[in-house]
Amino acid sequence: MTSQPHTPGTPPPGCPAHPGAVPVYMPRFQRDPSQMYRDMRREHGTVAPILLDGDIPAWLVLGYREVHYVTANSDLFARDSRRWNMWEHIPADWPLMPYVGYQPSLMFAEGAEHQRRAGAISEFLSGVDQLELHKYSEKVADEMIDAFVGRGEAELMAEYATQVPIRVMAMLFGFDEDEIPHLVRDVAASLEDVEPMAAYQRVVERMAALLQRSRTNPGHDLPSHLLAHPAGLTDDEITKDLLVVLAAAHQPTANWIGNTLRLMLTDPRFAVTLSGGRRSVGQALNEVLWEDTPTQNFIGRWATRNTQLGGQRIQAGDLLVLSFAAANTDPQVRPDFSEGSRGNQAHMSFSHGEHSCLYPGPEIAEIIARATVEVLLDRLPDVALAVEPEEVRWQASLWMRGPVSVPVEFSPAYVAGDAGF
Template sequence: MTREAAHYPDHTDAVRFYGPQIAEDPAALYQQMRQRGPVVPILLDGDMPAWFVLGYREVHHITNNPQWFARDCRRWNIYDQIPGDWPLIPYVGWTPSVMFAEGAEHHRRAGAIGDALHEVNRTELIATCAKVADRLIDGFVGNGTADLITEYAYQIPARVIARLFGLPDADVPALVQDVFDSLDSDDNAAQAHQRVHARMQQLVADKHAHPGRDVPSRMLAHPAQLTDDEVVIDLLVMMAAAQAPTGNWIGNTLRLMLVDDEFSVTLQGGRSSAAQALNEVLWKDTPTQNFIGRWAVQDCQLGGRTIRKGDLLVLGLAAANTDPQVLPHSHSDSGNNRAHMSFGHGEHGCPWPAPELAETIAKTAVEVLIDRLPDVTLAAPPDDLQWRPSVWMRGLFTLPVVFTPTLPPHQAGR
């Protein structure tokens, strides 16, 4: 046990919340941890102590009370002892972004983002999503086989967001690749992030000179009077927040529709179950499993535990969604139930209307695929599909499928 953990007497029997084996069966892990209560002591990478909050009511309480559980990571009572190369630095390294802003400053920043997103024309968004999806399918429809993760689900969010940001079509492929690379953990991630950052800086400069009907232009013109640096870093936050969660949402939904008998029947018949499948995934296989986090503003009691000022609380979003006290019994129950925690909750949840726009992107992606590949089936046994070994995000490595090959519309003379 590290010196930091030794100062936490309640963590002598803490659960190690890292390592490849910890993510093998997250549902079983959460069920096992739930036996210890709604709040459980854990050790993050390097045995750094934290609290895992897996009760739905407790997660709701934390996210609903930012005056007691705040977002500024510099409140962490061992923040000065965290090494610079700690694996979770991307989650807790402070930046002057909307992610870590609090109070009036957060309202100012999040309000500008929400207003800029609210102005996105929904009809145009659906058309953009459909165009992106169709072009991707055109690339593999003649093969009769595809990997719906790397060739489809992961490609769509960044391509759509790039268009909402008003980027020229010629710039999109390189930006999309850099977004992918920046979210990896290899040596290229830092350089890719720098390139994305530089592209957002240039984009903001371009929008000053030539404003348009796009998100950056609306943020620059907003009454919140955001600085260029604020717009740049919040555009980066939006890009990252949209890419992996939405890509995994699409992929997890397609998997569900291909392996679950209740959904696969309607998969062959049309779109009727797409919305239910999307919502079922948020309850049962939500892309964002766990979230770092909140920091206690003062000593308090939570779920029968004594939380000290500055303690880190990890929000178990997936565990809260599967809390037996709130979990719908089946997709027929969850179809109209949007009380899940998959987008967070409270003022630091995903700013409205981001969840609605993400759902539009995901739903359009699923529906276009169903329309274009009506006989698509898995090319591997369901048990052979491998989840990425992460306790933070829930997504597949691959989703191999087969279907009847056809010519793309432009080659078929249509």
């Protein structure tokens, strides 16, 4: 990348022109993304020119129909990031490199190669007994609640919402019980700013060791299934794809749980009435996917040839960032939840097309999320926010949507086995 100084908010010298581009890395975008989507829609339409970190130009796809079109046309808007026409301007330590740096994983595979690898994983997920998965999710949720129920207070993101999904996925992966706390710690650390790469490397090493153990002693788990699959996956392919599955399942599901708990604890429509009625957990889960989807924006797609989209000229190799959040709140398609809209699941929260969330991944995520929320409400019927609703802050991120913390209070209870009981 050029070392010449440039004015922040404009592409670096040598980069393609991108008139009127919006620098989406600015704090104001992270503070109020919904307003920024509205502003960009008003100024640019359904596809807006943006600047990513370092003022690298890209396109933000805002319209529901445009996101649907891009995700449905993988030949025109492909996943292999090596097509990007900006690589000569990207430094090795670019903050978004984890999203765009090509790896021979399921994430960047295309066509027959993607079908080979995605098919093997979907086959395993389709064989998961969903009733047993729900029971196991409830068991994990109960164990997490047991750890804080006697205090009468808890912080539901760190102590609960982020804990249950990773522990359930660890079971599907075949990790031993004594390995799970270390996996949970390293996955959490890999998402933080302090030494994330060291933590990520430990997760990689755990996956590689798990794979070797599955080869020696196969079980009813995902690594054993992939090793035996007729697709003939290599160890390196399996390790990389396991990491993709774990990442896709963990933080988005944790934020889905956290966002749903925040909604149910702050919105009077979900409060328990004197008659005992309230809108259901299922309604809250679905509304969150429309209004506060965990995956807000996703890098992305790369144009394979010159084309047009939303009235914009897209050049071959241009990067498109898909705004699932903006698409879901597109005024032309969004449901009216104030009228009690039910069952509308046409949101883009799990993407669409060849590179959508692997089937039946969304069903599995919903089972985990629903069980986690329902167990909490059943165990802690008087749970309430310990702060004012407006004090529940969102994570500062262009990519993910979730509360920083959800502090709550409730009537303390004792767990069977506690001293004196």
